[in-house]
Amino acid sequence: MSPMSGKIEVALFVTCLVDLNRPSVGFAAVKLLEQAGCRVSVPDAQTCCGQPAYNSGDRKTTRDIAAAVIEAFRGYRYVVAPSGSCAGMIKKHYPALFKDDPDMLLAAEDLAARTHELVSFLADVMDFEPDDVKLDRKVTYHDSCSSLREMKVVNQPRKLLDEVDDLELVEAEDREACCGFGGTFCIKYPEISEEMVDRKIDNLLATKADMVTAGDLGCLMNIAGRLHRRGEKMKVLHVTEILAGMGKERGIGEGDD
Amino acid sequence: MQVTSRKFKESAHEAMADEDLRAAMNRIRTAFTTARADAAAELPEFESLRDQAAEIKDHVLDNLDYYLEYFEQKVVAEGGHVHWCSTAEEARQAVLKICRDANARTVTKGKSMITEEIALNKFLASEGIEPIETDLGEYIIQLADEPPSHIIGPAVHKTREQVTDLFHEHHQQYGYQDREEDPEKLVGEARTVLRHKYVTADVGITGANFLIAETGSTVIVTNEGNGDLTQSLPKTHIVVASLEKIVPTLEDASTLMRVLARSATGQEMSVYTTFSTGPKRKDDIDGPENFHVVLLDGGRTEMLGTELQELLRCIRCGACMNHCPVYHAVGGHSYGWVYPGPIGAALNPQMVGIEEARHLPNASSFCGRCEEVCPVRIPLPKILRYWREKTFEQQIGPQPDRWAIEWWGFFAKRPWLYRQTTRLAARVLSMIAGDKGRIRSLPFAKGWTSVRDLPAPEGKTFMEQWKKHNREGR
Numbered sequence A: 001m002s003p004m005s006g007k008i009e010v011a012l013f014v015t016c017l018v019d020l021n022r023p024s025v026g027f028a029a030v031k032l033l034e035q036a037g038c039r040v041s042v043p044d045a046q047t048c049c050g051q052p053a054y055n056s057g058d059r060k061t062t063r064d065i066a067a068a069v070i071e072a073f074r075g076y077r078y079v080v081a082p083s084g085s086c087a088g089m090i091k092k093h094y095p096a097l098f099k100d101d102p103d104m105l106l107a108a109e110d111l112a113a114r115t116h117e118l119v120s121f122l123a124d125v126m127d128f129e130p131d132d133v134k135l136d137r138k139v140t141y142h143d144s145c146s147s148l149r150e151m152k153v154v155n156q157p158r159k160l161l162d163e164v165d166d167l168e169l170v171e172a173e174d175r176e177a178c179c180g181f182g183g184t185f186c187i188k189y190p191e192i193s194e195e196m197v198d199r200k201i202d203n204l205l206a207t208k209a210d211m212v213t214a215g216d217l218g219c220l221m222n223i224a225g226r227l228h229r230r231g232e233k234m235k236v237l238h239v240t241e242i243l244a245g246m247g248k249e250r251g252i253g254e255g256d257d
Numbered sequence B: 001m002q003v004t005s006r007k008f009k010e011s012a013h014e015a016m017a018d019e020d021l022r023a024a025m026n027r028i029r030t031a032f033t034t035a036r037a038d039a040a041a042e043l044p045e046f047e048s049l050r051d052q053a054a055e056i057k058d059h060v061l062d063n064l065d066y067y068l069e070y071f072e073q074k075v076v077a078e079g080g081h082v083h084w085c086s087t088a089e090e091a092r093q094a095v096l097k098i099c100r101d102a103n104a105r106t107v108t109k110g111k112s113m114i115t116e117e118i119a120l121n122k123f124l125a126s127e128g129i130e131p132i133e134t135d136l137g138e139y140i141i142q143l144a145d146e147p148p149s150h151i152i153g154p155a156v157h158k159t160r161e162q163v164t165d166l167f168h169e170h171h172q173q174y175g176y177q178d179r180e181e182d183p184e185k186l187v188g189e190a191r192t193v194l195r196h197k198y199v200t201a202d203v204g205i206t207g208a209n210f211l212i213a214e215t216g217s218t219v220i221v222t223n224e225g226n227g228d229l230t231q232s233l234p235k236t237h238i239v240v241a242s243l244e245k246i247v248p249t250l251e252d253a254s255t256l257m258r259v260l261a262r263s264a265t266g267q268e269m270s271v272y273t274t275f276s277t278g279p280k281r282k283d284d285i286d287g288p289e290n291f292h293v294v295l296l297d298g299g300r301t302e303m304l305g306t307e308l309q310e311l312l313r314c315i316r317c318g319a320c321m322n323h324c325p326v327y328h329a330v331g332g333h334s335y336g337w338v339y340p341g342p343i344g345a346a347l348n349p350q351m352v353g354i355e356e357a358r359h360l361p362n363a364s365s366f367c368g369r370c371e372e373v374c375p376v377r378i379p380l381p382k383i384l385r386y387w388r389e390k391t392f393e394q395q396i397g398p399q400p401d402r403w404a405i406e407w408w409g410f411f412a413k414r415p416w417l418y419r420q421t422t423r424l425a426a427r428v429l430s431m432i433a434g435d436k437g438r439i440r441s442l443p444f445a446k447g448w449t450s451v452r453d454l455p456a457p458e459g460k461t462f463m464e465q466w467k468k469h470n471r472e473g474r
Helices: A016-021 A023-035 A051-055 A059-072 A084-097 A102-114 A118-125 A145-150 A155-162 A190-205 A217-230 A239-243 B005-016 B019-042 B046-062 B064-077 B088-101 B113-117 B120-126 B136-144 B160-174 B183-200 B226-232 B250-264 B309-313 B325-330 B341-352 B369-373 B380-393 B399-412 B415-436 B443-449 B462-471
Strands: A008-012 A038-041 A078-081 A115-117 A138-142 A168-170 A211-214 A235-238 B081-085 B106-109 B130-133 B203-206 B210-212 B217-222 B236-242 B272-276 B290-296
Touching: A008 A023, A016 A023, A016 A217, A016 B415, A016 B462, A023 A038, A023 A118, A023 A239, A023 B462, A051 A059, A051 A084, A051 B380, A051 B399, A059 A084, A059 A102, A059 B399, A078 A084, A078 A102, A078 A118, A084 A102, A084 A115, A084 A145, A102 A115, A115 A118, A118 A155, A118 A239, A138 A155, A138 A190, A138 A217, A145 B369, A155 A168, A155 A239, A190 A217, A190 B005, A190 B325, A211 A217, A211 A239, A217 A235, A235 A239, B005 B325, B019 B046, B019 B250, B019 B325, B046 B064, B046 B250, B046 B309, B064 B081, B064 B290, B081 B088, B088 B120, B088 B203, B088 B236, B088 B290, B106 B183, B106 B226, B113 B120, B113 B236, B120 B130, B130 B136, B136 B160, B136 B183, B160 B183, B183 B226, B203 B226, B210 B250, B217 B226, B217 B250, B226 B236, B226 B272, B309 B341, B341 B369, B341 B380, B369 B380, B399 B415, B415 B462
Parallel strands: A008 A038, A008 A078, A078 A115, A138 A168, A138 A211, A211 A235, B081 B290, B106 B130, B106 B203, B203 B236, B236 B290
Antiparallel strands: B210 B217, B217 B272
């Protein structure tokens, strides 16, 4: 493909969870970026940002993966991920990983400066607003910890969701609390994670919303998985899916039953 | 105290099944977080005060020897004594010797985490000296024979009913026959019982929130005034403090106090702030005749110049635990040593060994709320990650966890192989789920499926669909 003139070149960091579990989030991201006037590339050499290793204390593997990501995304004007967590890893933690390696540090800082979380990129950099998207639902937005604290994504998704016709946005209590996902944490300490996600879900249900959304698939799989286990009917979608007009698609963890 | 951090998972399991504890933790979760947020919002310079507070502590830690010696000179000049103690044992012996010299039979105590750290109460009792806690929370847990579960609210895990039972059991000897349930009357009972103890105690022991180098003063902040009575009525006052409590000037102490109470309870200032400078002087109408500062290192100087140094900024406000979802779930005792919550998870591995405390830095979702509210900006998640790296390097903890990461890393570093594997995984998981869209139980993913369904992959990975999509032209 030859670059389309006048368009802003964006490389999509798909994230390993979206790639494996919910490709529709990736396609929603592409659709939104294109609507916003970007030309989207998906570098083939990407796998994961390295958080599973990083959070398990395996620094060497993390650095190897980070170096590969830095290489794969070299040269793109912007790098965008549909996840605050993966974007935060690249933006905040890659430079820290290479603080003793000047050449790599320079490259890591260069990538960090170009990297954005998708929704904030759309709102802040591209000044994008969803056009002609409609969803007749009462929706509550869950702030993922990394979106909120590492990437300072707070108002952008709310502002864009507000532009969706017929969508009513409601806020949950204690919205800054973690949902209990935490990557490997939720597998190593399932009981504590269960306690955390139950509190989150109680607060979400108390809003009487019929849908919950967020910008991070990890949180959403955790929340959806627990909602289904509890037999709750609340629908779960990634925020990009709603903004891309895919709000009527099957929710995360939903089947034919 | 006995270290039980190794049993973190079991302790947490029991704690989460304890309805009383859940009720108590619910109170913290809402009350403290709201109070801190309101207090921070009301002070426009709060964020810059946090920067200043961190800078003060960093400056002290870079010049610790200078300020400690300066402090000692000032204490001595005021007629007091400083006892330098490398270890908990040395600190216990120093306290014991002072008590012996004073022929002490009972000592009253203000709230002090360092005396918990050196397990002073049990030691004094074994030497025939009765320690009496005078902070209401500490008094309650002393009656219950439990360690504190929170650094500023030691009995925060206790319900009113449990306090009623404890007082009923222990106060009958003082003539309180009725089972009192009214909180105000319960406080009244404790106050009356303790009043008598203050007057008869031979030694008063307090901690210190700050040690001030320029004046040789020690500072405590309390909300009950118990500290004042503890340190001014007995003839001998012992301050037990760890050495990182030092600050250069009164001005610096005041900067730190402006963030301390706001971060802790949401108060602008605690109700009582008490400065002690040496023993009673000639014209003073009251005060102790002897003034001692027992200065504990307890492994802290080993942390200087390492990745752990920032932990020594801590002013023990408790904000990190007040905002920690893991602490809210498991309570303070699950951490298994003196310091609970994020600060404990970061500090205890250094104090009791990472092998013993390996769960603590691992049992975190890295939500980052602790760092967000820490008044001295300690990068707690970064330090928890440091400990995870130590456990990984030293092969502490389950070997299969490390194998899983190494195995995953092998694929993640090889994009082509990774594509093939994820294609297969997406198909297999999608097939297992069938038309349900989710998986209820998966043998190799019990950690996930024991508490939640696994939302199943759609069937084809994004990368393979994207390739096809591009091939077919867009």
